[in-house]
Amino acid sequence: MKTENEIRAEILERVGELYASREAGRKFVPGLDRVHYAGRVFDEKEMQALISSALDFWMTLGEKDIEFTKSLCGYQGMKYGVMANSGSSANLLAVSALCSKNFSGHLNKGDEVVTTAAAFPTTLNPIIQNGLVPVFVDVEADTYNIDAKKIEEALSEKTRAVMFAHTLGNPAEMDRIMSIAKRHDLFVVEDTCDALDSRYGGKLCGTFGDLSTYSFYAAHHITTGEGGAVLTDNPELYKEALSIRDWGRACFCRTGEKNPDGACGRRFSHKFEGLPDGYDHKYVYSNIGYNLKPLDLQCAIGVEQLKKLPAFTEKRKRNFSALYNALKEHKDFLILPRAYEKADPSWFALPVTVREEAPFSRKEIVSYLESKRIETRMLFGGNILRQPGYRDILHRVGGALTNTDKIAEGTFFLGVYPGLDEEKLDYMISVLDDFFRNHTNSREAD
Ligand SMILES: Cc1ncc(COP(=O)(O)O)c(C=O)c1O
Known part of the structure; x- marks a missing residue:
């Protein structure tokens, strides 16, 4: 009869095999598979x-x-x-x-x-x-x-x-x-x-x-x-x-x-x-x-995830830079994110705000990206005071919420999570290029 330790070791080995077999079958088909804005990144260690x-x-x-x-x-x-x-x-x-x-x-x-x-x-x-x-x-x-x-x-x-x-x-x-x-x-x-x-x-x-x-x-x-x-x-x-x-x-x-x-x-x-x-x-x-x-059970996963944090951070920074560089030539139409001089962000995502004078709306760019199976998100509640559940809350406002309203009207974000590899980033950048080519030229010609 096998000991408990032997049985446990066998189970864990099989879990490793299961992970490897799933990974071996993974393939990204641009335009067909969703490019998620975020997601869990793990290997056999977490499982x-x-x-x-x-x-x-x-x-x-x-x-x-x-x-x-x-x-x-x-x-x-x-x-x-x-x-x-x-x-x-x-x-x-x-x-x-x-x-x-x-x-x-x-x-x-x-x-x-x-x-x-x-x-x-x-x-x-x-x-x-x-x-x-x-x-x-x-x-x-x-x-x-x-x-x-x-x-x-x-x-x-x-x-x-x-x-x-x-x-x-x-x-x-x-x-x-x-x-x-x-x-x-x-x-x-x-x-x-x-x-x-x-x-x-x-x-x-x-x-x-x-x-x-x-x-x-x-x-x-x-x-x-x-x-x-x-x-x-x-x-x-x-x-x-x-x-x-x-x-x-x-x-x-x-x-x-x-x-x-x-x-x-x-x-x-x-x-x-x-x-x-x-x-x-x-x-x-x-x-x-x-x-x-x-x-x-959750804490057990956390122990393994934390070991990977420095590598995750590096990838988040790399992905942010790649997308930022692709977007910066369109800064006349988009407000690009800024970090303070003293800041070293590990970005959760890359936010952009469509400027009022842009020849396209947030709705247009977001719909285009989503139609190409690239996920986007709004900056959470926008101006939360405009949300149905919050209209009657007791509160005070210290000064105008001008930029908050701008965010509600024009901001969305793209993913930079470590699960985005070069293939997915290239696809995102090519879709963005297509959008700007079509939307900035056609309106200028009007
Ligand atoms: C800034 C911020 N605070 C709090 C939360 C809530 O976290 P959870 O979804 O784990 O409840 C989120 C969720 O994404 C968040 O973005």
Whole structure:
């Protein structure tokens, strides 16, 4: 009879063979196969890690959570990490931790948070969901980032925090934002969901503010299928984010804690006001929480993906440059993306805005690309205040949202993810060339 280890090794070897056989049959047919804007990039290592974790059949958070959290915190140079089931949940945890009554500097209902309206909805939603008031400032037309020059004039005595995304991987103007935050005693939450491995002044995005969030959905820089994380250097915020993720409980034992008396060794000997003496710490709730945990299976994939991050980043940069170079001769018709001098972006995608004076509309170029099976996306909600679900939200606007509206009207983005190889990039560039040849000449001849 074979041992468990022998059987496991055989299964994993077969998984490797399955991956290799699928890859051998892969072929790209231009014009027929979709050119995705993003997608999961993996090899047999991720598949084997997933299957190996499945064979353990532990399923909920365990050893792989510890390993992935440690390696992500190590990569980012941050002290504490809380894994979540999505980037949206990570944002919810970050803002909820800031609002936890147990946090010494906590925000109160009605306090204001400066943010942008050219946003992914779940960067904004936790502000609303926690009873805070978003104050919208405009973004820049070419960096697509919060216009840091506009933050100060939007502040009131109620403003307590700034929360924004490094848009599509392009680092926000961090030195200006951090000095404003310091001057006005504001918390900073960096939504780094689209910007893992992007840097500003040589420092990784997500390492400037009080909390940073990450998404590991399949479209992102690394993937666990679905998944996310919150990182912080603040032990208080870490404790509250963990509690809120895990039903709001006061106990910080990991799932499957071996010591029946809890990690603290005092599970039945705490005294909490209003509760019977020695009430089981596992069932003491210090926050009104959720269950936003991912599975260990996802963390197992994350461990392998993180090892590939530097190679992914290199490819993202290469792909961005190739498409940027192809588009730059059309800058009279398109606003091309700009990064700050100090920024070193690992782009999530390449955004462009069709200028008002261009002889074609966004609808025309997007429809053309999609008809050639090249995927495009809008810059999320455009101006989220114009979205049906957001028309009645309590908010304040700090200055005109002129560029935000320009984005709603004219911006779309193209993929630069590591799954785009030279063949696909060449195809994209030839389709773009065709479009510009047809649309710029024909209108000029009118
Ligand atoms: C900037 C930003 N924040 C948050 C999220 C939400 O992440 P998730 O899809 O993992 O919930 C996304 C999603 O793509 C995003 O782009």
